[in-house]
Amino acid sequence: MSNHNKLTKENLLALYNDSKSYISDSESHKKAIEFINNNDFPNSKTEDWKNTDIKKITKHNFTIYNNQSYKDKINDTFYIYDLNAIQIVFVNGRFSPINSNIEEINNSNIFVGSIKEGKEKHPNIFKKYYNTTDITNANIFSALNTAYAEDGAFIYLPKNTELEKTVHILYYSDGADTKGLIQNRNLVVAEENTKLEILTSYHALSYDTVLNNTVTEIFLEENSNAKMNIFQGEGEGAFQLNNLHISQQKGSTFESNTATLCGELVRNDLVVNLNGEYCQTNLNGFYLAEKEHIFDNFIKVNHLSANCQSNQLYKGTIDNNAIVSFFSKVYVAPDSQKNDANQSNKNILLSDYAKVYSMPQLEIYADDVSCAHGSTTGQLDKEALFYLRTRGISERIAKTLMLYAFISDVIVKIENKAYKDFLFFLINRRLKQEKIEGLCSHKICPSC
């Protein structure tokens, strides 16, 4: 262990010392280590990292948790009324069977479980897909994940199968007495004609500083359909780096909805490759940033084939000194004709000090395409506020009504009613600045 009081590459690698319990094969591991050795932490000069103040993370000296599964039953777990999901729980980056309920599904030929177990059970699938996207060495953190991540979720749907229940992946950090670095490594493989829905949620069990470094690769084969809801409601001391890569084949559909509600620094890197024709991808998200939050969404959608469609809608409010980034690039490859791409980012600034960097970009090399992008950042419409107030509605409630309506645009796109209702309930309370004890993250999330 290093005694430095600042995180450096060297003490980061030293944390893992001679660990051999990583998921990757030795070659991937070696390449990832090489990448780390050859690259620095991203800084203000690094492309796509200009506004992500990584010093917020590197000023802490993290430790890693010992190699043990979490044996305690978590009391009062995060619960969404009526969700009726298959739950798979990770605590400090390790699968916690006692807190999970995956038995029922594993009687079928679908697999939902830890990647460690999945690797043993489906070695060919693992070999075919794991670490085959370029996101794994996209930056020093994703490389660190490739080099040393020890666990995560593995979901495998063989041809013509369907998951009727949502798979809810819960990542808990217990934060006990230590600044923990947690690595989650997930793999989702959906073969031809399959359908699934995933909810991932992040929760802290204490106030302590924690860094969640997650890499997820999702492979959608022909005509498969996946929905993914991401709920980011960790405590105020949480850092989250979330690398997500979606690889879509012909006729597949993907939809994500990312809700970012708290955390000191949350960065989502989302890459979608539309490899086959007639793919559709809908990326939606909302954020309620306040205090000193830094919330970043970096998106890249690569239209690599003809007749595909992608839509993006990200909306959020930024209060106090919070800083939000939305960098999104849609790339349309040469000869990828008849593509349709839409990007929209809308922000409402609630304070004079809040900042937004919004940059939807298009890079098009085909001539028969339809692409549109837009970005707006402004304050709440004063005329509308006055109008509401002249009807007897207090300024605070008038603001709530308007912000609720603003964010609702994104939430209504979620199909899962239980999760949708939960979000509506949560943001309504959050906007009214009412605290709800114990709804999420065990009494410490400011959304609660």
Next chain:
Amino acid sequence: MLKITNLKAEIEGKEILTGINLEIKAGEVHAIMGPNGSGKSTLASVLAGRDIYNVTGGEIEFKGKNLLDLSPEERSREGIFLAFQYPVEIPGVSITNFMRAAVDEHRKHKGLKPMSAGEFLKFMKEKKALVELEAKLEGRAVNQGFSGGEKKKNEVFQMAMLEPTLSVLDETDSGLDIDALKIVANGVNKLKSKDTASIVITHYQRLLDFIVPDFVHVLYNGKIVKSGGKELALELEEKGYEEIKKEADKK
């Protein structure tokens, strides 16, 4: 009910109201007319509490209270209603939720319990019928995608919902065809009682055929320069404002 004494107001350093005196009693309808730029809409805005206007002098007493001390929402709860000349579109905010929030606040102010969802919907239905608002409101956002006529009818509908004691109609007739005008005026007339009063701001006599005023005031250069009965409106329709302007300018 309302007593305005020597009211002066400015916007961005420009004085718009230069000393208004007006007293309104329960049961009365007052029409305010005047040429463009005379300060009619400013008066309506100042009564509702729009903060872009700076009141530089004078007093407004409403039911014994100093109105200028109250926020726009407090004025509404005390019984003042402004029907906007240009009702604001509020994307995403449903009319039902909006009215629900408003009615709840008004009831709270009166010390009444909130209505149940069923009671509220019934109440809304009654008021819709009263003002002959046929448009479906369920699931629609406030004023969004409404035609000019629908927006004005929606203002009168809100007025019916909130049952104000003093309503200020700011050019409610602008942009309405004759049928819509009749419907809007009918709504206003139905809401009239011996305990309520109205200020009707208009450019045209036409509206006053349907909402018959007890008093007509002419506003010019931020002052009331002439007052009279309903016949004054007819006179203005015939002769225009030139004579009144000349007379006022002489002074």
